[in-house]
Amino acid sequence: MKAVWWIKRDFRIYDNHCLWDACKKGNLVIPFFCWEKSVLNEGDYSSFHLQAQWEALLGLTTNLQNRGVATRVVIGEIVEQLELLFSKMPFDQLYSHQETGNLLTFKRDRAVQRWCDKVGVDWIEKNPSSVIRGGSAHQRRLRLKIADFRKQAPLEIPELRKLQPLPVEIIEKGPDWEKLTSIFPKFRGFSYNSNLSKIDESSALKTLDSFLNDRGIEYSGGISSPNAAFKNGSRLSSHLAWGTMSLCSVFNQLDKRREELLDSEDRGKWNRSLRAFESRLFWRDHFIQRLESFPEMEEKSLNSAYADLKYEDDPDKLQAWIKGETGYPMVDACMRCLAHTGFLNFRMRAMVVSFACYGLHLSWKTIHQPLAQMFHDYEPGIHLSQLQMQAGVVGFNAIRVYSPTKQFLDHDPEGRFVKRWIPELEKRTSAEIANAEKSIIDGYSPILVDLKSRAKEMKSRIFEIRKSVGGKIITDKVLKKHGSRKPLKKRKGVVENKRQMTLFKTFGSGKT
Ligand SMILES: Cc1cc2nc3c(=O)[nH]c(=O)nc-3n(C[C@H](O)[C@H](O)[C@H](O)COP(=O)(O)OP(=O)(O)OC[C@H]3O[C@@H](n4cnc5c(N)ncnc54)[C@H](O)[C@@H]3O)c2cc1C
Structure with a gap:
């Protein structure tokens, strides 16, 4: 039995269900990775992700090599590359982890399924998580009650030395870093970023x-x-x-x-x-x-009642937000920190999104890709859910507009973070920074918008939908399908999901 392990976002040998099963069932296992041109060229993919995948792949292939297993690494589109591999050496099974990716990888996976059906390859997607494909929300909850895969014992590293060696014509080392970055115009000239955490x-x-x-x-x-x-x-x-x-x-x-x-x-x-x-x-x-459960989430709000919510989507405001030049020190420091390190804590991520949507009137769709590019840990499901939640378009979460000044006073009162990322403010006192909204600081951008009045306007648009009969009916359906099934609490006329509030309450007052 010959099996291919298509390496996706599972760059590890410990507790890897694909590798484990492929080794158990096949006597020849081909670890296979494809740098997919369409995925790398997609708008949510950035040099941060390229570097993360590069390091992860290098770590994995080295680990495999140390155990006597070679890997096939290619560049192209996945179906054509599977076809090529199949023509060199027909195989019986294709293993991969069950990926919940963006719309592009969702469609790509369908094409892979069609190809497998055509040539008679059995595609086995392993899913050691509680994310369940298909079925109703009720069925999914029942399944989880029976077994929570997150809590099972991890799998050991399989005995790889027992496997047959790969034929030489199958082994491909893949491009080196220079070649990889030179193939894609968007990565040309990109040098290694030592500010990012190492991924292997x-x-x-x-x-x-x-x-x-x-x-x-x-x-x-x-x-x-x-x-x-x-x-x-x-x-x-x-x-x-x-x-x-x-x-x-x-x-x-x-x-x-x-x-x-x-x-x-x-x-x-x-x-x-x-x-x-x-x-x-x-x-x-x-x-x-x-x-x-809703793969179109990249293009559509989970709650269709908010589909036509009006945004300004001014490209200049978008650029100012991305560059960290909005005149709001805490927002600007966060955006500049992200651009350098690829990391920001939950609260600050929520604040920059709230500022973009409520203050700059940029829609969550407009900021999705630029922000995804900046997150080294970009996980489409979390990212899109959080974007829609923070933008207030899910319908059953509290509307939260973060005050950047309050965040500054609460979480960076000495201005360490702000001064580190905004050198223009290095010599300013905390009081001056806290007052930036109301005064002009020499050498630093004046405020782009008045957050309070803009947020008031956006909130009233959102509340209009919330209060409408149609909005309530749709929200109820969305809650049944996507809510966390914990008791709901009434607060000032808003139904709030108690469990999702823990994201804030565990760590403070919940005031924003
Ligand atoms: C707008 C926005 C976008 C986000 N996009 C992403 C993303 O693309 N990828 C991502 O991993 N997280 C995302 N988060 C969630 C969260 O901010 C990060 O997971 C967290 O800051 C990562 O730091 P940590 O590993 O130290 O997390 P810890 O606080 O140590 O949490 C442990 C782990 O739990 C998970 N986790 C933490 N918070 C959340 C959450 N709110 N929702 C779901 N899972 C969570 C993560 O896997 C995290 O590594 C986003 C949050 C917001 C507000």
Whole structure:
């Protein structure tokens, strides 16, 4: 039996269900990766992602090589490359992890399925998560009650040395970094960015280890600040997004750590932090499920009542926001930090989106791709769900307009973060920075818009839809399909999902 393991966003050998099953069932397994031109050229893909995938692939192929297994790495489109491989060496099974990607990869996967059906290859998509394909919301919940795949024991690394060696004509080393970047005009001249965190399996392990044994104690209360979150957050998001670590492994190590902590003096503090961390981990699949159930989410609001919500979508305002030149120091610092590091904590991500949608009247669709490009941990399901939530177009979440000044005073009162990313403000006092909205600071952009009045206008448009009979009927249906099924709480006439509020409440007052 010959099997191909199509490496997607699962660049690891530990707890890899594709590799495990392929090795168990096939005596010849071909690890296969394709740099897909259409995927790399898509608007949500950036040099940050190229670097992450490059590192992850290098780490994986090295790990495989050390165990005597070669890889086939090619450039092109996946169907033509599978066809080419099949013509050189027909195979019986194609293994890949079940990906919940953007619309392009969704359509690509359908084309792969058609090709497999045509040539008689059995495509097996492995899904060791709680994201379920197909079925009604009710059926999905029932299935999860029976078995939560996130909590199963991780799989060991299979015995790779037993496999037959790949025929030489099948092995392809793939392009080196210079060649890869030169093929795509959008990456030409791009040099390696040392500000990004390293993405490979051993770095993922180190990150988890340092979090669970050291950094994580300050997680609760420590991740709202854009300064502290770099250290106190787990920083696992990029590893989970690119699959250099599985969610199962994280849950497994978390449980082990809890046992170790039973006798620890710091048990209380650790437990608080680890509970908060675990609840975030659970949110991961919840949001990815939304995209899995509604693949058009990239183009359409989950809640169709908001489809015609009017936005200004001024390209100049978009550019000012991307460059961090809006005149709102906290927003600008966040955008510049993102452009350099590819990372921002949850609260600040929510703030920059709220500012773009409520203040600049840019629609979530307009900011989707530029923002996705800047997130090193870009995970389409989480990203699109959060964009729509923060823009207020899901219908059943609270409308939150973040005040950048309040965020500054609460989470960066000494101006460390702002001054680091906005050199123009280096010599300014915290009071001057906090007052930037109301005064002109020499050498720094004046405010682009008046946030308060613009937000008021956008909120009234949104509330009009919320209050309408049609809006309520559609929202009810969306809630049944995509909500988290926890009790709903009434607050000032707004139905709020209590569980989703924990994203804010665990870490502060919930005021924005
Ligand atoms: C507009 C917006 C866009 C976002 N886009 C992404 C994205 O593309 N990829 C991404 O991984 N996260 C995204 N998030 C969620 C969150 O901001 C990041 O996961 C988190 O900041 C990553 O830091 P960490 O790994 O230290 O997280 P931790 O706080 O340590 O959390 C642990 C893990 O839980 C998951 N997680 C945390 N928060 C959330 C959440 N709100 N929803 C779902 N899963 C969560 C992540 O996998 C994270 O690595 C987005 C949030 C917002 C507001």
